[in-house]
Amino acid sequence: MKKAVILMSGGLDSLVAAGFTQDEYEISLALTFDYGQKALDNEIKSATAICDYYSIPHRTIKLDWLKEISQTALVNKDKQLPVSDLGTEESAKAVWIPNRNGLFLNIAAAFADSYGYDYILYGANKDEGETFSDNTEEFRRQVTKVFETSTQVKPKVVAPLINYTKDDIVRIAIECNMPLGLVWSCYKSGKYHCGECESCRHLKNALKANHREDIIVFEK
């Protein structure tokens, strides 16, 4: 088995990235990042539950300073999360965290370099790749290239969902009996998914496309 570390936010994509690769990779560590995001408590709870389900050792990494330099609605309590059209440049800007995936993958690469993991898994996917440049195949390839010189272990970044849409990802989760009810994909914290933020609406649409809206409770 190939040894890997995985980026684990506790959302749909990280669940399916972990579940989908179970046969091929021994996931030795999952990393969740605390950058003061509004959904932090729920994300940690979901990430812990998903890691328990797959028996993956889990660790939360604090990045307090990232909150300080981020102006976006994901962390800033004074700013409302956008409820505008899905996938617009404006809505993407409103939730952009500076160099987030670049940072997270570099931190994962430090763990990989220390513990000898040859692979770093993350849940980049086709839908988000259209809006966010750090979810694209080009980014995945280039960051892997950087690790060839910035580490000794030279871990390869693997994005198992990069060719799949959210609809496909939910379909895979259902077909493979993954514990979809454990995920937290909402940009906010709370008892239930808000149903209004961009992430909730993507998840809701994908569940609807698969005729399984019953799996997750939305407030609206």
Ligand SMILES: [Zn+2]
């Ligand atoms: Zn939401």
